[in-house]
Amino acid sequence: MIKRKVVSWTVRGFIVFLISGSVMALFWYHELLYRYGLLSLFVFGGLGIAALIATVSWLTRPYKSLRMRGKGSFYFPPENLTKVLFGTISMISIPIDDEKPPGQGSLCLARVDTGKRIPFANFMIKDVNRAIVSDIEEEDLSRMGFSDIDELQTKAQESGLALSGDVEVYLVEFEVLEKGRF
Amino acid sequence: MDGLAYFLVLVMFIASLVVLLLGVITLKTRGLRSVFAALMTTFLIVNFCWLFGPGGFLGIDPSFYSLLGGSATILTFPLATFLILMFLHPRNLVKQIPTFSLLMIPAVVLGSWASQIGVGASQVYEIQYVYLFVILCICLGLVESIWGWLGSRTVRNQCYLFILAFLVLLATGPLYDYELEMLGFWGLRGASLGAPIVGAFILAPLVLANPMPFVKTPYLTISKSRPSYDLKPGRCYGISEKRPKYCYTLFKDLSDSGYPTMVLTSSDPGRLRMDLGLSGSTVIGMTSRDTSKTLKATNLGRVLFTLTEFAEKNRKPVMLVDCLHYMLSNNDTMDVAELIQKLLEPIERNEGVLIMSFSLMTKEEKETLLGLGVLHLQMPPPEDVISRILAAYLGDLSEYLLKLSSRMMSKKARDFTVEDIPELSSILAHSMRALGQATNEEAILRNWERQVIGLRQSLTSFQNAPIAFLSSDGWRDWDSLDWIKKPRRRRPKMRMVAGEAVTPKALATTHRKVSLHDEVSGVFVDSLGDFGSDLLKMECASLGIEFKTMTKEDVEMLADSAATTLFEMGGFVNVESANVSMKATAENLKKDLGRIFQETVEWYPE
Structure with a gap:
């Protein structure tokens, strides 16, 4: 997490520095700018500077990934919302025959499955693995918020999913990057 | 040169030196490391010549430094191109010689000629042939990188940075004079400005795809594998099984036979080595991050280079990939298919065997990989x-x-x-x-x-x-x-006893008549299998019952006695579930036997 923040700030800082440096370098050639006349400078220069300010402000936002769009959404029942936000639940299982989840490092949206499917968090996929349901380890079960396999199977059945012991599933591990503010 | 230009060249010189040292320390592939070191050295020579050349700090023999700088500048471009070609088309060093000669011989000839006619670093791009050669080298590198970016999925990220490196080389090399003219600044010249940037752009992807270090297996006498495992050399096997088991069995057999072996696994490498007793094998883990001991599942370039390196450096290599499902979960199926396809070439050339576990894979994924010519083995659990x-x-x-x-x-x-x-x-x-x-x-x-x-x-x-x-x-x-060759014990058949002439009326009234001991024996075998018949004989012997002439009273006694024996045996097995189950079987047996002696069927003793 810290490494990612450091890399992100370094890249942003470098881009901001390049923009600032370019603006400063323009002073060296300020005579060139006079050629275009006041109106052109006012309109196009103004638009250019506005775009620059917008870009710099976007780059200097509080921590948010440079990649804007996630690759998909995952749906959670309302009762799990706080558990996901506070990291108590950091893994989900998806049957292997369902749609393939995005791979490591992808950004996704977490949505509350209440009909409207409202997004409540932005998270990053840390790891995707596969397992047979009966082989899922206790550690992974606790990450999913279950105490044992029976509980996982019962909950799955309640949501209309048959997860017998032989079913193969994706185990998607994730980390919440940004909470709310959508 | 003014003070600012001196300072900038000095900074570039130090930065190039740092990149050179980083490259020498981090790059593991000998060939790539040597070429990278040569490239950065030529950059350093160029910068060195700008520092100490005409009008430099020390003013030592300006003509010599100028000529040296000119020759080094010419060598920079083919070296950068050769490095990219080496990376994109990994082959053994002998096979790289023609490409190397094709690029380096003209460069050396042009460099010597430029020195002879007294063209220094400041005028090197003004020679038409040099300019043409340099542009050709850059175009070749650019085309190869773009082709790799568009055509290959495993080295896409690397190619992206290579393209940037060549654009920087173009901008700081042959196009630089025009830029200087436009900007009116004549401080820095030639490739000196781009040296550390080009070096860093090339070094980063090479480090990202750095193969894992492994000890080359010493030449061993390869003994014969088990005849039942008859795996053909130069082929790739996909083993379908619910949990990966047979792939380890086959791999262990080949490892014990003396083949140089490598495992790429998503489980704990140390534990796998201990469980399978693979002391002489290279075991590499695959996790969600790149470390000195593990490969990242999404860094397919590094996975490919590590596996290819092993396949190229060993005779008859055997490789096991048990984490194919993990790679497929984190990458596109076609990316993984391309990796396997690229790996098949050195495997085939060196008569090796690639074993892949097809467990936890979807049908489509299996079909895609089988389309590459992988031999499919569907093994039973x-x-x-x-x-x-x-x-x-x-x-x-x-x-x-x-x-x-x-x-x-x-x-x-x-x-x-x-x-x-x-x-x-x-x-x-x-x-x-x-x-x-x-x-x-x-x-x-x-x-x-x-x-x-x-x-x-x-x-x-x-x-x-x-x-x-x-x-x-x-x-x-x-x-x-x-x-x-043991005849299977058959369950005693119910035998029809014809008591009277077969007429339609008689058929309607005929009862099914079987001997009592056959029925009892059938119940025992049904409940307990072959052990049932043994138990029946034992109980008859202990109760003193003549088996073939047993009566209904005898069956009652037999039921009690057999149930007691089974209860005792259940206690002996000392497994709680087995104990409970054994007692249930005893109850059922007693119930079934009870049904026999309560029935009003006419029994005919033999």
Whole structure:
């Protein structure tokens, strides 16, 4: 997490520095700018500077990934919302025959499955693995918020999913990057 | 040159030196490291010449430094191009010689010629041939990088940075004079400005794809593998099984036979090495991050280079990939397919074997990989075959004995592999003999001994069964009892007793009449399998009942006595679930026998 923040700030800082440096370098050639006349400078220069300010402000936002769009959404029942936000639940299982989840490092949206499917968090996929349901380890079960396999199977059945012991599933591990503010 | 230009060249010089040192320390592939070091050295020479050349700090023999700088500038471009070609088309060094010669000979000739006619670093791009050659080198590198970016999925990220490196080289090399003209600044010249930037752009992807270090296997005498495993050299095998088991068995056999081996696994490498006893193998883990000991699942470039390096450097290499499902979960299927396809070439060339576990994969993924020419082996779960063999010999008791064995081996029955058969066989034999001795009957003990021998032979036959037999589903129809030429004990048939002439009226009133002892024997065999008939004989002997002339009262006594024996045996097995199940079987047996002596069927003693 810290490494990612450091890399992100370094890249942003470098881009901001390049923009600032370019603006400063323009002073060296300020005579060139006079050629275009006041109106052109006012309109196009103004638009250019506005775009620059917008870009710099976007780059200097509080921590948010440079990649804007996630690759998909995952749906959670309302009762799990706080558990996901506070990291108590950091893994989900998806049957292997369902749609393939995005791979490591992808950004996704977490949505509350209440009909409207409202997004409540932005998270990053840390790891995707596969397992047979009966082989899922206790550690992974606790990450999913279950105490044992029976509980996982019962909950799955309640949501209309048959997860017998032989079913193969994706185990998607994730980390919440940004909470709310959508 | 003014002070600012000096300062900038000095900064570039130091930065290039740092990149050179980083490259030498981090790059593991010898060929790439050498070429990278040569490239950065030429950059350093160029900068050095700008510092100490005409008008430089020291003003030492300006003509010599100028000429040296000019030649080094010319060499920079083919070296950068050769480095990219080496990376994109990894081959052994001998096969790289033609490409190297094609790029370097003209560069050396042009460099020498430029020195001879006295063209220094400041005028080197003004020579038409040099300009053309440099542009050609850059175009070749750019085209190869763009082709790699568009055409290859495994090295896409690397190619992206290579393109940037060539654009920087173009901007700081042949196009630089025009830029200087436009900007009116004549401080820095030639490739000096781009040196550390180009170096860093090239170094970063090379480090990202750095192969894992491994010790080259010393030349060993390769002994013959087990004949039943007959794997063809130069081929790739995809082993379909529920949990990866046979892939380890085959791999271990080849490892024990002296082949140089490497495993790429998503489980703990140390544990796998210990479990399989792979002391001489290279075991590499695959996780969610790149470290000095593990590969990242999404960094397919590094995975490819590590596997290719091993395949290229060893004779008859054997590689096992048990984490294909993990790679497929984190990458596009086509990316992984391309990786396998690229890996097949060195495997085929060096007569190696690539074994891949197809467990936990979807049908589409399997089909995609099989389309590459991978040989498919659909293997049965060993625990299923073992259960079938046990059921054939022990009937209902098989389940209890399997649980007992699994507890004694501290392993779940679903995790049994072919390698576990000797230990399992030994435990089963001990348990069966102990059960036989518990009956205190010599005849039964002898029968149990016969069963033990048969069971062990069947298990050994399974252990040594050829792959072709197991993968062809032949095991499903295999009667393990036939293996020892033992006629299968048949359940006694109900026999019709014709009492009177067969007329339509008689047929309507004929009752089904069977002998009592056959019916009793049938109940015992139904409930307990082959053990049932042994138990019946033992009980008859202990109660003094003549088997063939038993009466309904005898059956009642027999039911009580057999149930008591089974209760006691359930306690002896010492597995809670088996104990409960045994007691339930005893209850059922008693109930079934009770039904016989309560029935009003006419019994005909033989």
